[in-house]
Amino acid sequence: MSDNSDNVSVRVAVRVRPLVQSEIERGCKDILDVIEDNEQIIIHSLGSKAFTFNYVLSSKSEQDQLYDRCVQPLIGNLFKGYNLTIMAYGQTGSGKTHSMGTAYSGAGQMGVIPRAISEIFDTVKDNFSIDFDITVSFMELYQEVLYDLLSGKPRDQCVVELREDPVKGILIPGLSELPVKSAEEVLAILQKGSAGRATGCTAMNSQSSRSHAIFTVNMSMTNKENRKEYKVSKLHLVDLAGSERPKKTGAVGSTFKEGVLINKGLFVLGNVISCLGDEKTQNGFIPYRDSNLTRLLKDSLGGNSITLMIACVSPADYNIDETLSTLRYADRARKIRNKPIVNQDAKVAEINELKQTIRQLRLQILGQGGPMVCPAEIELLKKEILECKLKIRELTVQLSAVLLENTGLHEKITILQNANDLLSQKIGELKDQYDVTFSNISMALEKNDAVSVKENLEKLQLIQSQFVDIDNERKKTEVEIRDHENFFNKPLISSVSNNVGESSKEIEDKHETHTTRQMNLNQQLSDIQKQLVLKESLAKQLSTNNQYIVDYQALTDHEAKIANLEKEKEELLRQLKTIGVSGKKSEQYRKRVQELESQLTEFKKKVQELARLIKLKANDELRITKLNQDILQMKQTKVKLVRTMRDESEKFRQWKMQKERECQRLKQQDRKKDNELVKMKVMHDKQQVVFKARVEQAEAVNKRLKNLLALRQQALDAKNTGKADKVEPWLKREYELYMNLVEAEATLNVLLEDRAVLMQQLNELKNAPDSENSEECKSIEEDLELRSAQIHDLQQKLSDSDEEHRSKPFWEKFQTMGEAKFGMKFVCLKAADVHRERVQMQTKLSEWEDMYNEAQEKNKHQEKCLKEKDEKCAQNLVDLQREYEEKIAILLRRIRGSCDENDEASTYSIQQKKIDQMEEEITLLKEEKMALEVSNKELNERIKFFQKLSAEHRNTMHTPVAVKQEKILHEKTQNIKISAPKDGVNDVTFVKVDDLDNSLSDIDDDLENDPDWRKTPLAKRLLEEKKKFTFVRSALDFDEDERTNRAPKRSSDGGCYCKTNCTTGRCGCKKFGGKCGTGCKCSETMCANRDAASSSSLDASGEEFKKPSIEELPKKRDKKGGTRCIQGDSRWMTH
DSSP: OOSSSSOOOOOEEEEEOOOOOOOHHTTBBBBEEEEEETEEEEEGGSSSEEEEEEEEOTTTHHHHHHHHIIIIIGGGGGGOOOOOEEEEEBBBBSSSHHHTTTTOSSSOOOOHHHHHEEEEEEEHOOOOEEEEEEEEEEEEEETEEEEEEESOGGGGGGEEEEEEETEEEOOOOOOOOOOOOSSSHHHHHHHHHTTTEEOOOOSOOTTTSEEEEEEEEEEEEEEEEEEEEEEEEEEEEEEEEOOOHHHTTTOOTTHHHHHHHOOOOHHHHHHHHHHOOOTTTSSSSGGGGOOOHHTTTTTTTTTEEEEEEEEEEOOOOGHHHHHHHHHHHHHHHHTOEEOOOOBOOOOHHHHHHHHHHHEEEEEEEEHSSSSOOOOHHHHHHHHHHHHHHHHHHHHHHHHHHHHHHHHHHHHHHHHHHHHHHHHHHHHHHHHHHHHHHHHOOOOHHTTTOHHHHHHHHHHHHHHHHHHHHHHHHHHHHHHHHHHHHHHHHHSSSSOSSSSSGGOOOHHHHHHHHHHHHHHHHHHHHHHHHHHHHHHHHHHHHHHHHHHHHHOOHHHHHHHHHHHHHHHHHHHHHHHHHOOOOSSSSHHHHHHHHHHHHHHHHHHHHHHHHHHHHHHHHHHHHEEEHHHHHHHHHHOOOOHHHHHHHHHHHHHHHHHHHHHHHHHHHHHHHHHHHHHHHHHHHHHHHHHHHHHHHHHHHHHHHHHHHHHHHHHHHHHHHEEEEEHHHHHHHHHHHHHHHHHHHHHHHHHHHHHHHHHHHHHHHHHHHHOOSSOOOHHHHHHHHHHHHHHHHHHHHHHHHHHHHHHHHHSSOGGGGSSSSHHHHHHHHHHHHHHHHHHHHHHHHHHHHHHHHHHHHHHHHHHHHHHHHHHHHHHHHHHHHHHHHHHHHHHHHHHHHHSSOOHHHHHHHHHHHHHHHHHHHHHHHHHHHHHHHHHHHHHHHHHHOOOOOOOOHHHHHHTTTSSTTTTHHHHHHHHHHTTTTEOOOOOOOOOEEEOOOOHHHHHHTTOOOOOOTTTTTTOHHHHHHHHHHHHHHHHHHHHHOOOHHHHHHOOOOOTTSSSSSOOSOOOOTTHHHHHTOOBBBBTOOOOOTTTTOOOOOOOEEEEEEEEOOOOOOOOOOOOOOOSSSEEEOTTTTTEEEEE
């Protein structure tokens, strides 16, 4: 083979996929900015870290853009005899298979492979002078085993082996190579092979490739005229499996094993890329043989191939580590230099090269082609070219000046024309006013009307004053003309430099572009001016013709004559009827009637002709109106063009002045640098002389000190053994740093999960149709922003730490063997401490599990008891209500009938006491139920707490800070109390006892003004009935003392149970606005809410069904935990 090409760098294209639905639901942010003009990609969450590649495609790019920009320019190299490799690299779920089109089934967007195949066969059809022999093969590397996907055999019989040949390179004996004739046949084979690929479902990708796939197209090309011209080429289309983290993918079992082997192969590939991309190691040993994947890609990376790597990345901050790693590998791959050569017979290539040389020499000798070497003529031509360039520059500058002057003249003409039109219009209006006024004065003088004369003279004075305005307009026009001349008299373009090299290429190109633009605009302006002159002359001619086309006076005369003749004709006809038909006079009348008819016909024809001319005049007026509109529009266009030319000239002038100033500044800097270089060169020469003398002296000293250095080295080794103690503080700091990094990564994962949960809650709240939750949504959005900021900060710090570790590994600080030994001892001791802590944590975990099992059994028992109590309470409540309703009905019937007052009073008293007793029993049952619910919730909370603690122990058992975290959690559990959630809410809220007590004690109830206060239907009905009872009781005329001394009624909760003075919202009586009575359990001596002179009325008894007005503490719970601040208070709730 012959080498016909220089070294070529690996081309790298980076494609960013859009955020997927799972990432949007997790609340992930887009951290990548793509600058396609500069082919740059920036990670703005890492301090705007930027990478530059050959091609960068944003998340909005389509499949055709990827192919047209990156792949299509390379396909032509196949037909020249070069090997071509296109490979997709990136993490799992980043869009590699989609971009490559490996799984293309004829539906959806075509990837790289189907498009490349179609273009190859389109090119083959157009080349009639070459015979093509095309075969395809398809293989996958699954768990470091190579499978032939086109063999058609069972999978266990499809295994092929890799072989290496010193000349031919990598060989795969037994690999199926199917001949193909069309693109459709290749796509069918691709679809068949893709169906046999190993795929799996993970948390990040439902169709994750579990193997590396390589689709190869082999082409053999033979010239029909010369069969010795034979070339071969290969197109490797590689779809690599994505790197993955088991924690994110949720891989277990065989899927986990697949992921480990995939990561292993990609790790070796990364090592190969790193070695080839480093100038220091690219000529050394390259570990191709560490993996079958790198053995297959040996030619593609650093070998005989033109290679394009398509790096697919995710823009989500959740995948920032994988994205950064992919971009780093892609950046290193861009530094790899391949050595592609044309694949043909070496002898044939040498013969063709010699033939080409002979052909060129013959053409030079005969003078029929080929360049004739004549240095004098070349120099002369160069000189002429330089002079032509100078003349072109001078003419360009002159042309720019002429165009600018022409623009100024056009603008000046426009200003004068507008001023002239305005003045002509005003003068015409004044002339008409003057003629009318003068005519009025003449008529007034004839009639001797002094008043009219005086009025008209005042009008003449007014007309005279308007001439002052006309003069002012003229002066304004003159000022505008002067300003215009001052503007266009400024030097717009500097003088031309005599030396072409002094003017930068950018200024020349810009000047040329500006001049061309000005010429085009000037041409447009000239065309518009010509059309404007033509249309103005046409409009003027039409207006002139239109003034004389119709004689309205003749039309009026003709119409009058026709009317007279008609009248005369009717009179003659009437007289003719009177005198009869015979007679001489009647004959004269008839002749006169005929003459009148002929005259009428003639006049009517003239009137019709005038009517036709009037129509023509109307059409001409429409044409004139349209022409005037076109003229106005053309004038506006002309003004716009002139202004555009002036603005562009001004911009170009400003730009050129700025560039010239920059050029002058750069020239000054260059002169300074030249002077500095001269000085440095002189200094360098002097230093070289001094250094040469020093080197000679050092060589002499080196010989004398050679033996002393050996003795010194032994002494240093003896001293270094005592320096180990100095390494200990540094090792501790490094250890603490690593532990902090581990904690930071764990915190980052927790924040990412929290953000996903918050995003899910926000979506649920936004999708809820019947709830008003704007405040809650706003709070969650603020939490999301806080989490995102914390995630960004942690990612930035972890990235900085990773960069520092990569640039300066900590083990490089070991200088001696003694320090290294001490470091090993330190690490072993720390490992023993970690293992000891792990054993202790396992012991505590087993204890917590026992407590968890015990609490679970107790919870089951409490749930069973609670269920029984609920059923009993519900049954009792129904019975009591039914009995209560029956007694109310009896009482109402007695009220309507005629019965004894004493009987009614005693009955009422008995019924009232019974009602009070039932209400007390109901309250006691409710309290018992609430106590059971609280106990049940407490047990549930303990179970959840133990489950969470167990999971945390399992996840953090290997970290050295696990014991410390366990102690903190244990201390926190000592200061929390479990409160029951709202109805229908299963979430748990931990509230500090002290904070909750203080918050409740500060609440004042206002039942009347509480917008959330509602009465139940039962309470409303009881209140109405009790009002009736109050009326009856007053009618029965009970004694005042009997009503006063009757035992006060207990509240709906059976009275309060306060241990304090009943002055806060904790007291049930105080809370509902009532007074403590005999039914209360509080101390009579300490209670400040008692009133011996009053008791609860029947109306107050209805208050027992009121809803408490204490606002519920807002509960914003996370599934993963967190803290929320109670609205209106600074206390914190942990949940």
